[in-house]
Amino acid sequence: MRSAYGLAPSLMVQGTSSSVGKSVLVTALCRIFASAGYRVAPFKSQNMALNSAVTVDGGEIGRAQAVQAEAAGVEPTVDMNPILLKPEEDARCQVVVRGRPVGSFHFSEYNRMKPDLLPVIRESLELLRGAYDLVLIEGAGSPAEVNLKADEIVNMRVARLAESPVLLVGDIDRGGVFAALVGTLELLEPTERAAVQGLVINKFRGDPALLTTGLEFLMRRTGVPVLGVLPYCSDLQVPAEDSMSLDGGCWQGRGEGWLDIVVIRLPRIANFDDFEPLAQERGVRLRFIRHAHELNGADAIILPGTKSTVTDLEFLQQNGLARLICARAASGTPVLGICGGYQMLGQEIRDPKGVESDRMRVPGLGLLPVVTEFSPLKTTQRVSARVTARVGLFATVAGSMVQGYEIHMGQSRIIEVPSPCSEPLEGPFTITERQGVATEERDGAMDQTGNIVGTYLHGLFRNGPVRRTFLTYLADRKGVAPDPGWGTCSSVEATYDGLARLVASHLDMARIAKLVNLPL
Incomplete structure (x- = not known):
C-alpha cells in the first residue's frame, strides 16, 4: 500500500554488526517478493566496498545492490546505491556519487560532506519508491555505534526517511547473539x-x-518478536562485499579438489567475486594467498583487481611473491591478470598526474610487453567481447562471445614484440560492444604461448564456456581428466531461487508481508 504521497512501502534490514548476513537476507527478500509478482528495488544509501558493478548507463554501484537487483529481476541503477566508498590507503577513500567518482577524500573530509549528501540519498530513495512496489533497504554495520550515530547516513536516519519498519539480524555462528540483539536495542x-x-x-x-x-x-526482554531462525548454509551465498570474507584463505570447490588455483590476496583486492564461479566447480580448490611459499602446488596463478595497483605491486615485490610468480611463469605455470592484475603483468606503470601515487614510473613484473598510464578519467562500462586467443588458456573457445564489464583507471598498450620473427601479439579478447554501442577494440594482451594473459574484463568466469575451457586447459597440463560438468553448474537464477526457498521456509513471511501491506 502506497503512502499518502504515492510512494511505495519499504522494509529495512539492519544488523548487530557487519557480516551478519544483511546482504544475503535482502537478496532473498528481493526474490521472494518479486516471485510473488511485485516490482522490487534494493537500496543501500552508502556502501563501502571494493566489489562493484556497472549499471546500464555506465555508473558504478556496490556489487551487492547489483546482485539484489538481479535477484529481483530488475535492471540495477545508480539510485539503488547513491553513495559508494572505495577504500584507499592512508584512511582515504574514493567517493562515488550516483555512479560517478567525485574525488578521493580522507575519512574526516568525507564526514564533513555528509550533510550535502543527505539530499542525494533522499532523492534516490523517493525515485525508487515512486517507480517500484516495494523498496528493500540494507543498512551497514550496526545502528548502535554510538560514536558514529551523529553523522550516520545509512541506518536509522534512512529508516526515518523511508518511514520503514526494521528487521534486526544477529549472527549466532560467531557467538553472543542474544547479547548482541539485546544490547543493540538497548x-x-x-x-x-x-x-x-x-x-x-x-x-x-x-x-x-x-x-x-x-x-x-x-521476546520477554525486548518485546520484539523473533520472526525466524535461518540455518547456516554455505552453498547459497551471494558475492561478498568485504575482503575480510577471504581471510579463511580458501573457497573449496564441490568435491575433492584436483585442480589448485591460487589468487593473490592483495592488500587492496577488488572485485574478488570474479572468481566465485571457479570455486563452485567440482574438483577445484581456489586459494587466496599472501605469502610466497603458498604458491607451492598451484596449477594456475591469478592476479586480481585492486584499488591501488602501485601499492599492491610493491607488496608483491617486498614479500618475494613477484620474483616467485615470474619464476613460475617461466617454468610454464599459467598466469592470468585481471584489471589491476593485468597492469602489474606489464613492463611499466606510469602515473604522471599522480592519480594513484606520487611515483611517476614503477616497473611491472615484465611478463607482458605492456605499459599502463594512469589518468583521472575512470572507465566504467558494460561490454560484450569475442574471444580472439588462438593459443593458450582460452583458445578452444575462440570466436565465442562473452559478457563482462570494465572498472579501471588508466589505459594499457602493447609496446613491443618479443622478437622480429614473431607474429604481432594479439589481445585475447576483442570488445565488440561498449554500453550498447558497436565497436571493434582489442582487449588485453598475452604472450606467444597464450599461457600468460592479461585482460580488463571483469565477470569473465560467469561465462560458462570460458570457465570450462580455462579449467580444461589446466587439467590437460596436469594430466588429469576434465570434469564433463565444468561450465554447466547451476545458474545464478537457480541460486536465487534456492536462497528464496530456504529463507521463506524459515521466516514468518506472513508477518513480514503484513509489515509492508503486500500480501504474499
Whole structure:
C-alpha cells in the first residue's frame, strides 16, 4: 500500500554488526517478493566496498545492490546505491556519487560532506519508491555505534526517511547473539527502537529446539518478536562485499579438489567475486594467498583487481611473491591478470598526474610487453567481447562471445614484440560492444604461448564456456581428466531461487508481508 504521497512501502534490514548476513537476507527478500509478482528495488544509501558493478548507463554501484537487483529481476541503477566508498590507503577513500567518482577524500573530509549528501540519498530513495512496489533497504554495520550515530547516513536516519519498519539480524555462528540483539536495542533511542519490528537469527547450526528458551527470553526482554531462525548454509551465498570474507584463505570447490588455483590476496583486492564461479566447480580448490611459499602446488596463478595497483605491486615485490610468480611463469605455470592484475603483468606503470601515487614510473613484473598510464578519467562500462586467443588458456573457445564489464583507471598498450620473427601479439579478447554501442577494440594482451594473459574484463568466469575451457586447459597440463560438468553448474537464477526457498521456509513471511501491506 502506497503512502499518502504515492510512494511505495519499504522494509529495512539492519544488523548487530557487519557480516551478519544483511546482504544475503535482502537478496532473498528481493526474490521472494518479486516471485510473488511485485516490482522490487534494493537500496543501500552508502556502501563501502571494493566489489562493484556497472549499471546500464555506465555508473558504478556496490556489487551487492547489483546482485539484489538481479535477484529481483530488475535492471540495477545508480539510485539503488547513491553513495559508494572505495577504500584507499592512508584512511582515504574514493567517493562515488550516483555512479560517478567525485574525488578521493580522507575519512574526516568525507564526514564533513555528509550533510550535502543527505539530499542525494533522499532523492534516490523517493525515485525508487515512486517507480517500484516495494523498496528493500540494507543498512551497514550496526545502528548502535554510538560514536558514529551523529553523522550516520545509512541506518536509522534512512529508516526515518523511508518511514520503514526494521528487521534486526544477529549472527549466532560467531557467538553472543542474544547479547548482541539485546544490547543493540538497548543502545537505540526510543523512536529508533520502536522502528524495529522483528528479530532474525542467522547462521544457526544444530537442533532448533535448543533455541526455544533463548527465543522466549528475547521476546520477554525486548518485546520484539523473533520472526525466524535461518540455518547456516554455505552453498547459497551471494558475492561478498568485504575482503575480510577471504581471510579463511580458501573457497573449496564441490568435491575433492584436483585442480589448485591460487589468487593473490592483495592488500587492496577488488572485485574478488570474479572468481566465485571457479570455486563452485567440482574438483577445484581456489586459494587466496599472501605469502610466497603458498604458491607451492598451484596449477594456475591469478592476479586480481585492486584499488591501488602501485601499492599492491610493491607488496608483491617486498614479500618475494613477484620474483616467485615470474619464476613460475617461466617454468610454464599459467598466469592470468585481471584489471589491476593485468597492469602489474606489464613492463611499466606510469602515473604522471599522480592519480594513484606520487611515483611517476614503477616497473611491472615484465611478463607482458605492456605499459599502463594512469589518468583521472575512470572507465566504467558494460561490454560484450569475442574471444580472439588462438593459443593458450582460452583458445578452444575462440570466436565465442562473452559478457563482462570494465572498472579501471588508466589505459594499457602493447609496446613491443618479443622478437622480429614473431607474429604481432594479439589481445585475447576483442570488445565488440561498449554500453550498447558497436565497436571493434582489442582487449588485453598475452604472450606467444597464450599461457600468460592479461585482460580488463571483469565477470569473465560467469561465462560458462570460458570457465570450462580455462579449467580444461589446466587439467590437460596436469594430466588429469576434465570434469564433463565444468561450465554447466547451476545458474545464478537457480541460486536465487534456492536462497528464496530456504529463507521463506524459515521466516514468518506472513508477518513480514503484513509489515509492508503486500500480501504474499
